[in-house]
Amino acid sequence: MDQHLHHVEEHFSGSDFIRDVVIGMSDGLTVPFALAAGLSGAVDTTTLILTAGSAEIAAGSIAMGLGGYLAGKTDAEHYESELAREKREVIELPESEEEEVSEIFREYGLEEEQIKSITETMKKNPEKWVDFMMRFELGLEKPEPTRARNSAITIAVSYIVGGLIPLFPYFILKHPATALMVSVVVTLIALMIFGYVKGRFTGTSPFKSAVQTTITGGLAAAVAFGLARILT
Amino acid sequence: MDQHLHHVEEHFSGSDFIRDVVIGMSDGLTVPFALAAGLSGAVDTTTLILTAGSAEIAAGSIAMGLGGYLAGKTDAEHYESELAREKREVIELPESEEEEVSEIFREYGLEEEQIKSITETMKKNPEKWVDFMMRFELGLEKPEPTRARNSAITIAVSYIVGGLIPLFPYFILKHPATALMVSVVVTLIALMIFGYVKGRFTGTSPFKSAVQTTITGGLAAAVAFGLARILT
Secondary structure, eight states: OHHHHHHHHHHHHHHHHHHHHHHHHHHHHHHHHHHHHHHHTTOSSHHHHHHHHHHHHHHHHHHHHHHHHHHHHHHHHHHHHHHHHHHHHHHHOHHHHHHHHHHHHHHTTOOHHHHHHHHHHHHHOHHHHHHHIIIIISOOOOOOTTHHHHHHHHHHHHHHHHHHHHHHHHHHOSOHHHHHHHHHHHHHHHHHHHHHHHHHHHTSOHHHHHHHHHHHHHHHHHHHHHHHHHHO | OHHHHHHHHHHHHHHHHHHHHHHHHHHHHHHHHHHHHHHHTTOSSHHHHHHHHHHHHHHHHHHHHHHHHHHHHHHHHHHHHHHHHHHHHHHHOHHHHHHHHHHHHHHTTOOHHHHHHHHHHHHHOHHHHHHHIIIIISOOOOOOTTHHHHHHHHHHHHHHHHHHHHHHHHHHOSSHHHHHHHHHHHHHHHHHHHHHHHHHHHTSOHHHHHHHHHHHHHHHHHHHHHHHHHHO
16 A cells, blocks of 8 residues: 555656646747748748747747746645635634535445544544645645746746757758758657657557657648748 | 535636636747747848748647647546556455555544544445545546547637737738837737736736736747847
């Protein structure tokens, strides 16, 4: 049992970081790649592709990083405000809170007598009662204090790393068409590897994940390329 | 109590849609805006800004929409695989599962006698026992079957709507500098309104949310603008 519980906990503690890397890199590998591909069909030099690509990576990493920061802060505030409310309700509306606990256990087939015995015990320890309501009524876990900041940095850096991969060929090659070909090959390989690793960490089939991730990036790039062709 | 529970449920059922709109529109309003602003400092006509901006919106909406779809599918698969595992464990390792239930209740101060009575009841109804483990040990809720598809559409459409707002001035005005000024004004107003509404729905202070969202978009655009200036 301990091993099992330990396994579950490990799974959860690592998953915030993995989740943030996946969020940042999924978009970082895809959108700058698609944008650069799109512009390759529309311009004659790589300068403008590099300008647009770099501007996109800067904008995307800031927007997504700050987005992650604000989401983390909002989660923390939401937790605190719900905690304050439960603490208040346990004191001001104990009957109604007792009924809420009872509802939860009734759903799982416990007898009224057993439920009564549980609620009596909880009433003796209001702090644990509040903890119980937070986790089992509202499904909220206390967020780590460094979560918002770590999330912002992880997402932003992952976006930048992901975005520089498809853009790299445009730095070293002169002709957009040649750079595009190299970028397509390099990025599709990167998407496959990323999808495979993502699958391993998230528990999906790595091969399926590799295929899905590659198709997403390829499709986005193809549509962006087509649209840029039509518009110029 | 019913009103309270009802309130909680309402909060959760609406929140998937709201969350997806926020995901799509946060980036949609910010990244194309910042990219167009960045390019305004680097090119002489709006044609290329429109091409790059449209390619970005296409790429971003596809990447984020498919990302949302895959995340939804992964959640559903994760739920199913954990469900299968719990069903297996309840049959194959009942003692270990019983101990896991006991652990949960021990944390909240219940007596061994009460816990024993609870686990005995659960063992009589293995289906409810599995439901209990899914929700209270693993913290997983059964995802709605249409979740992945709805999520993809909501995110993609929100991204497109958000992205067209900052790009619109470049469609109707000829000079990038003039279009940029109009785009900045229009988009900052849109970010403020979006941030305000987002705050109302997510339970943060609407004014604080409006300020945070506007700063995020403005900062991303300013950095993209500066970087594009340096690079050209």
